[in-house]
Structure formats: C-alpha cells, structure tokens
Amino acid sequence: MGRAPCCDRATVKRGPWSPDEDEVLKGYIEKNGTGGNWIALPHKAGLNRCGKSCRLRWLNYLRPxxxxxxxxxxxxxxxxxxxxxxxxxxxxxxxxxxxRTDNDIKNYWNTKLKKKYVAQKLSNITPMPPPPLVALKPPLTFLAGMNSEELASTDYAFYQEEHKGYMHEQIAPNSMVSAMERADNLTVSASDEVSSVASSSVTVENYNCMNWSSTGDLKSGEMLFSDQLEIGDGYSDNCPFNLTNMADFWVNFEVKAEGFNSLAPLY
DNA sequence: AATAGCTCCAACCGCACGTCC
DNA sequence: CGGACGTGCGGTTGGAGCTAT
Structure with missing residues (x-):
C-alpha cells in the first residue's frame, strides 16, 4: 500500500497556473515567506492548490x-x-x-543537450570490432614494477585506449572472469621496485573492502572477502585471480595495489 | 486550409530521505 | 525506536505551439 497523497486531488486545482494565482502566491511569499511549511501555505494564502504544486511554481518560475x-x-x-x-x-x-533551476536544466538536457552530448561522445569513438577477451588479460606482473609513465607507454595502455568502450558489452554477468576484465574504474598499482608485491587490496565501492595478499608474483593470490560477496581465488596464466558473482557490482570494481603511482582510471 | 507529427517545457507523480513526536 | 509527515529530487506526462506535408 502506497503512501497517502499529500492533498485531495479531487478538490485541489491542478494544471497550468493562472496569472491571478501567480500573483497571489508571489504576493503571499514576498510578504510572509514560505513559513517553512509548503503544505499549509496554499490554505493560508487562499489558494486552492497542493502545497507541492505551490513549491514547484515558486522555485521554478516565480522566484526572483x-x-x-x-x-x-x-x-x-x-x-x-x-x-x-x-x-x-x-x-x-x-x-x-x-x-538556473534543476527543472529548466533537465528540460534543456532532455530536449536539446542530450543529442549534443551523444554526438560529442560518438565523435570520440573510432568504430572498431571488439577485441578478443584474452587480449584484455595482461598478467599483472607485466605491469608491476613500472611507474605510471612507463605504464602509459606500454602496448597494454595503448590497447586500453584503442578499445575504450568495448569492455562492458563483452562480459557476461556471473561468468568467471578476471578482475582486469571487470574493472570499470581500474587502478593498477605496485611499488616502484616490484618484482613481487607482498600485499595488495581490492576495493569494491559500496561494499566492504577485501584484502588480498600474494607471495611471489601477482598471478596467484588468496582473497579474503567479507560478507555478501563470494570471491574465488584462482590462478591462470593470464589473470591474477578470478572473481565470481560479480554481476551486482562490477561497475564499481577497483583493483589497487600498494605503493604505485595511480594510473588514471582506464574506463 | 487541414492535419499529422514533432518539439518544448510546465507541471505532476512517486519515491527517498530527514525530521519530529 | 518507529511511524507520520514534509521536503526535495529525478523521471515522466500532457498539451500548446510549431513545422512539414
């Protein structure tokens, strides 16, 4: 059962405001203020309108x-x-x-600016076929030990740039995939002299953090994760670890390791 | 001139959140 | 603590005005 409406729709006037109503509302508020109670305001002002309607009219139209x-x-x-x-x-x-009012900007966006925005976005994407998944799985050891400048110059960085925008579509929900694939705002880091990273962490926005420690290299690791999400540790030649049940949060997934200058979000 | 389709925007709706009792 | 209520917000709608046929 939903919440009761704030006013009686059968008796309250709806639809466009007349100049007379505008005058009454404007005059009342200029003289008395809103009184901190929009629900009571129309009654006090002598308007047969819903309080919410008065508020909207004032904020979006009558306000100086x-x-x-x-x-x-x-x-x-x-x-x-x-x-x-x-x-x-x-x-x-x-x-x-x-x-500017939020309503005005929203209307302007929906009627005009959205098209402009989409056009700008499209002009920044060079059409190309999606890359094969395997190509998106560089071993973290490949990246480890590089500073951010070196990283930016790698084929991997180039590849990321070239295939921007294609990651999402390729990944089936709930499939067993590498963290690299799922990362939406991916930050890969490592210490400056990394041949191995002793401990790292994986942060999932809006969820609890999980810690991940690794010995030797970053290909294998054991993940500890709290609460609702299930993480499988795993190993493959191409990815550092595997995660399961990512469907609900992959968009906000981040990978971070210690000590490395942050690499700008890739996607 | 008629009317069908489109654009624009004021206004409404329902939900989430904060506050008060 | 929890329910009631007011407020603020984003999404959606409806109709007036414009344009194309």
Missing part, C-alpha cells in the same frame, strides 16, 4: 532572479561536463549555475 532559456555555449559545456562527472543530478548541476 530566475533565468529562463538563453543557454549559452559555455552553459552547455558546463552542463555536459558536470553530467559526465555526476550524471543526472540536476539539483547539483543547477546549484553550480546561478539563476
């Missing part, structure tokens, strides 16, 4: 200093950049753009 439309190229880039970083957090984006 609101800008409508007229988005500039700079505005576009700010919105696109923020969307890239935080997604559809319209209220956060609006907070960075004085005078």
């Amino acid at each position: 200093d609101i800008k409508h439309g007229g988005f500039t190229e700079d505005d576009d880039q700010v919105i696109i950049s923020l969307y890239d970083q935080i997604g559809s957090k319209w209220s956060v984006i609006a907070a960075k753009m004085p005078g």
Whole structure:
C-alpha cells in the first residue's frame, strides 16, 4: 500500500497556473515567506492548490532572479561536463549555475543537450570490432614494477585506449572472469621496485573492502572477502585471480595495489 | 486550409530521505 | 525506536505551439 497523497486531488486545482494565482502566491511569499511549511501555505494564502504544486511554481518560475532559456555555449559545456562527472543530478548541476533551476536544466538536457552530448561522445569513438577477451588479460606482473609513465607507454595502455568502450558489452554477468576484465574504474598499482608485491587490496565501492595478499608474483593470490560477496581465488596464466558473482557490482570494481603511482582510471 | 507529427517545457507523480513526536 | 509527515529530487506526462506535408 502506497503512501497517502499529500492533498485531495479531487478538490485541489491542478494544471497550468493562472496569472491571478501567480500573483497571489508571489504576493503571499514576498510578504510572509514560505513559513517553512509548503503544505499549509496554499490554505493560508487562499489558494486552492497542493502545497507541492505551490513549491514547484515558486522555485521554478516565480522566484526572483530566475533565468529562463538563453543557454549559452559555455552553459552547455558546463552542463555536459558536470553530467559526465555526476550524471543526472540536476539539483547539483543547477546549484553550480546561478539563476538556473534543476527543472529548466533537465528540460534543456532532455530536449536539446542530450543529442549534443551523444554526438560529442560518438565523435570520440573510432568504430572498431571488439577485441578478443584474452587480449584484455595482461598478467599483472607485466605491469608491476613500472611507474605510471612507463605504464602509459606500454602496448597494454595503448590497447586500453584503442578499445575504450568495448569492455562492458563483452562480459557476461556471473561468468568467471578476471578482475582486469571487470574493472570499470581500474587502478593498477605496485611499488616502484616490484618484482613481487607482498600485499595488495581490492576495493569494491559500496561494499566492504577485501584484502588480498600474494607471495611471489601477482598471478596467484588468496582473497579474503567479507560478507555478501563470494570471491574465488584462482590462478591462470593470464589473470591474477578470478572473481565470481560479480554481476551486482562490477561497475564499481577497483583493483589497487600498494605503493604505485595511480594510473588514471582506464574506463 | 487541414492535419499529422514533432518539439518544448510546465507541471505532476512517486519515491527517498530527514525530521519530529 | 518507529511511524507520520514534509521536503526535495529525478523521471515522466500532457498539451500548446510549431513545422512539414
């Protein structure tokens, strides 16, 4: 059973606001403020409207200093950049753009900017067939011992760059795959003089950390993981360890090892 | 001129979260 | 502690206005 509606839809006026209603609402708030209670406000102001409707009308339309439309190229880039970083957090984006409302930005995004954004993204991707999975499994020992500059110059780094965007589609949920494959924001690190790494950790965002220690090299390791996720330790020539039941969290999976300068997120 | 399809945006809806009692 | 309630938010809808046929 859902929650009771905040007002009686049968008796309360809905739909577009008339200029008279706008005047009443604006006049009341300018004189008395919102009183910290939107639900009670329409009754006090003499409006036959739902409190939520009054709030929306005030915040998105009647409030002073609101800008409508007229988005500039700079505005576009700010919105696109923020969307890239935080997604559809319209209220956060609006907070960075004085005078803009979240609703306005959301509407602008949905009607115009989304197309521009997609076009920009597409123009950055060179179409090519997905690479074979095996190619995505460089042994960590290959990477270990390199500093970030050396890493960036490896074939592996080049390969990552070339095949950006193809990782997700290739990976079947719940399959036994290497951490390297599943990593969405992958950071591989190791100490400067690594021929081996004594201990490392694997962090899964929003879940508990698991610690992983290794002797000898990074190909084999024993993973300890707490609570709800099941981790299988494993060994193969191509991947340092295997993980199971990744379907629910692979997007946020990170691999980190100690002491290495951070390699920028690969995907 | 008629109308079908499209675009835009104000407004609504339902959910999540915080606060209060 | 837990339920009720208010607020804020993102997603969606509906209709007015515009454009193409």
